[in-house]
Amino acid sequence: MQAPGRCCHWASLPSPSVWEAASMYGTAVAVFLVILVAALQGSAPTESRLPYHIPLDPEGFLELSWNISYAQEAIDFQLLVRRLKAGVLFGMSDRGKPENADLVVLWTDGDTAYFADAWSDQNGQIHLDPQQDYQLLQVQRTPEGLVLLFKRPFGTCDPKDYLIEDGTVHLVYGILEKPFQSLEAINTSGLRMGLQRVQLLKPDIPNPALPSDTYTMEIHAPNIRIPSQETTYWCHVKELPKGFPRHHIVMYEPIVTKGNEGLVHHMEVFQCPPEMDSVPYFSGPCDSEKKPDNLNYCRRVLAAWALGAKAFYYPEEAGLAFGGPGSSRYLRLEIHYHNPLVKEGQHDSSGIRLYYTPTLRRFDAGIMELGLVYTPVMAIPPQETDFVLTGYCTDSCTQLALPPSGIHIFASQLHTHLAGRKVVTMLVRDGREWEIVNQDNHYSPQFQEIRMLKKVVSVHRGDVLITSCTYNTEDRKQATVGGFGIMEEMCVNYVHYYPQTELELCKSAVDAGFLQEFFHLINRFNGGKEVCTCPQPSIPQQFASVPWNSFSRKVLQALYGFAPISMHCNKSWAVHFQGEWNLQPLPKVISSLEAPTPQCPPRQCPSPASPAIISIVGDRG
Numbered sequence: 333m334q335a336p337g338r339c340c341h342w343a344s345l346p347s348p349s350v351w352e353a354a355s356m357y358g359t360a361v362a363v364f365l366v367i368l369v370a371a372l373q374g375s376a377p378t379e380s381r382l383p384y385h386i387p388l389d390p391e392g393f394l395e396l397s398w399n400i401s402y403a404q405e406a407i408d409f410q411l412l413v414r415r416l417k418a419g420v421l422f423g424m425s426d427r428g429k430p431e432n433a434d435l436v437v438l439w440t441d442g443d444t445a446y447f448a449d450a451w452s453d454q455n456g457q458i459h460l461d462p463q464q465d466y467q468l469l470q471v472q473r474t475p476e477g478l479v480l481l482f483k484r485p486f487g488t489c490d491p492k493d494y495l496i497e498d499g500t501v502h503l504v505y506g507i508l509e510k511p512f513q514s515l516e517a518i519n520t521s522g523l524r525m526g527l528q529r530v531q532l533l534k535p536d537i538p539n540p541a542l543p544s545d546t547y548t549m550e551i552h553a554p555n556i557r558i559p560s561q562e563t564t565y566w567c568h569v570k571e572l573p574k575g576f577p578r579h580h581i582v583m584y585e586p587i588v589t590k591g592n593e594g595l596v597h598h599m600e601v602f603q604c605p606p607e608m609d610s611v612p613y614f615s616g617p618c619d620s621e622k623k624p625d626n627l628n629y630c631r632r633v634l635a636a637w638a639l640g641a642k643a644f645y646y647p648e649e650a651g652l653a654f655g656g657p658g659s660s661r662y663l664r665l666e667i668h669y670h671n672p673l674v675k676e677g678q679h680d681s682s683g684i685r686l687y688y689t690p691t692l693r694r695f696d697a698g699i700m701e702l703g704l705v706y707t708p709v710m711a712i713p714p715q716e717t718d719f720v721l722t723g724y725c726t727d728s729c730t731q732l733a734l735p736p737s738g739i740h741i742f743a744s745q746l747h748t749h750l751a752g753r754k755v756v757t758m759l760v761r762d763g764r765e766w767e768i769v770n771q772d773n774h775y776s777p778q779f780q781e782i783r784m785l786k787k788v789v790s791v792h793r794g795d796v797l798i799t800s801c802t803y804n805t806e807d808r809k810q811a812t813v814g815g816f817g818i819m820e821e822m823c824v825n826y827v828h829y830y831p832q833t834e835l836e837l838c839k840s841a842v843d844a845g846f847l848q849e850f851f852h853l854i855n856r857f858n859g860g861k862e863v864c865t866c867p868q869p870s871i872p873q874q875f876a877s878v879p880w881n882s883f884s885r886k887v888l889q890a891l892y893g894f895a896p897i898s899m900h901c902n903k904s905w906a907v908h909f910q911g912e913w914n915l916q917p918l919p920k921v922i923s924s925l926e927a928p929t930p931q932c933p934p935r936q937c938p939s940p941a942s943p944a945i946i947s948i949v950g951d952r953g
């Protein structure tokens with residue numbers, strides 16, 4: 333290799349793609365690339381320092397790796413740009429739109445290359461951020477492409493910046509194909525932009541060691557051809573061997589066929605109900621007419637993985653039981669292929685590898701459903717931007733159903749349908765908000781994974797668990813009612829906990845009688861006209877004929893805020909615990925949890941912000 337800064341021979345560059353890109357835009361871009369090439373020094377960061385990876389675009393040009401320092405409250409990002417053209421944009425926004433995004437931009441004006449912390453306004457125009465919070469650490473050319481290493485605190489106290497929180501983060505990226513005279517000249521609406529969802533703040537917990545007698549089982553697609561359509565849900569039936577005894581699953585990990593990393597979006601393994609003693613073999617699209625009907629009943633989650641997630645480990649003292657009497661021999665693998673470029677002829681054998689042991693651990697892990705019952709009595713008016721519905725697991729239920737020592741929640745999977753935007757479950761003890769079980773302020777129904785909690789949450793007898801979901805129905809003309817349909821809504825938190833109890837479902841819904849009072853009231857204000865004159869209107873029909881104005885919206889919200897609930901404190905297969913569960917008062921919450929005060933990082937340079945010039949001199953030190 334020649335001395336940095338003196339290297340001007342394209343022939344010495346290993347990657348032909350850069351050569352192609354450069355020749356397309358002539359000497360201006362060539363100068364830009366030479367500068368970058370010259371700027372590289374130091375060794376490539378190793379896998380162990382940046383343990384998390386995700387491809388950003390479907391073609392695989394951009395790849396993000398990162399690590400987290402909880403002590404510094406900062407993330408180190410490494411962006412690999414294969415086949416660099418004239419620059420890239422990378423950043424975050426509330427729901428992944430290129431507008432109103434917090435960005436870093438690498439661009440060139442033809443002579444000089446720049447790197448800056450920037451933001452896009454509501455029209456997509458880019459502006460330099462007066463406060464530069466992304467710190468460029470290194471620029472490096474590797475045989476794979478250009479590598480940018482930079483750091484960002486979780487929170488910056490800059491109103492133009494995105495606050496990196498627990499839960500889903502919508503990453504946005506864009507590719508600059510030509511030089512721009514200035515940062516302000518860039519408008520995201522003219523660029524190739526995209527988004528990728530990821531959990532950036534992975535919990536910092538060591539993985540427990542696997543027992544010595546661990547076996548593995550792969551549940552994967554049998555070298556299928558991924559359909560050339562944007563969205564496919566593939567269903568595959570797996571039968572456990574006859575007489576397969578009870579085991580504990582202690583870990584599972586994704587198996588993603590090489591080359592398909594950008595296509596396999598998420599995968600889940602479901603157990604069929606124990607009484608289902610025969611399921612015909614099937615491997616095909618889940619909406620196929622050939623799919624056996626009873627596969628729909630196989631919906632008890634055994635394992636779940638989504639893009640960007642790593643292996644899932646059970647806590648040392650617990651495992652998820654499968655096999656043996658009282659459990660079905662049939663499992664259903666479901667793979668969501670996301671193929672936006674409609675690639676053809678791509679073969680795939682992705683799936684999930686289970687690690688299980690015959691030496692049962694001390695506790696069986698269990699899964700409990702919190703939130704709202706699937707019923708139309710819980711509804712969201714149309715054209716709402718952030719309507720909240722809340723489901724309760726009351727003190728009477730936890731008092732009755734939990735063991736004296738309580739339970740320990742270690743993981744959680746949040747679930748809503750298409751209108752869901754935020755989900756949170758709060759633990760309330762003695763009337764006080766005590767601890768957040770799980771929260772996602774940027775929840776997306778397209779990104780559901782089982783997430784380990786950063787800290788195990790213990791639930792005592794008499795505690796209350798309150799799950800709230802925020803919905804956006806701006807694009808809907810009719811009320812959205814609760815239910816199973818994709819255009820109906822759910823509000824669920826599947827919590828993974830131990831020791832397993834009989835309590836499988838602790839959910840609520842507003843009392844149906846009080847809801848009728850709402851319809852009567854709306855009728856009276858509506859000039860006495862019955863909302864629906866049909867003899868026995870269904871609840872969805874009643875909701876469909878409510879005139880939605882600020883009055884009816886406020887009354888419905890108020891009703892959900894005070895009316896008694898009917899509790900579902902149930903064992904498996906819809907059997908409830910003994911007790912009175914109708915017309916239960918809403919749990920009282922007398923004090924709220926204090927929101928953490930944001931940590932503002934010390935300002936590094938008080939001088940007016942300017943882009944970093946990626947130059948030979950500066951980087952040679």
Ligand SMILES: *[C@@H]1O[C@H](CO)[C@@H](O)[C@H](O)[C@H]1NC(C)=O
Pocket residue numbers: 377378380381382399400401408
């Ligand atoms: C994160 O990665 C950076 C860059 O490779 C490295 O300097 C740092 O030590 C890493 N931090 C942690 C907590 O691993």
Ligand SMILES: *[C@@H]1O[C@H](CO)[C@@H](O)[C@H](O)[C@H]1NC(C)=O
Pocket residue numbers: 455456457519520521522
């Ligand atoms: C950016 O592009 C959008 C859509 O083409 C346009 O409405 C907007 O005015 C542009 N902004 C600027 C500053 O050019």
Ligand SMILES: *[C@@H]1O[C@H](CO)[C@@H](O)[C@H](O)[C@H]1NC(C)=O
Pocket residue numbers: 705706837900901902906907908
């Ligand atoms: C809970 O159990 C009751 C009584 O068996 C049943 O009517 C109800 O449907 C169950 N709830 C759910 C959500 O399964």
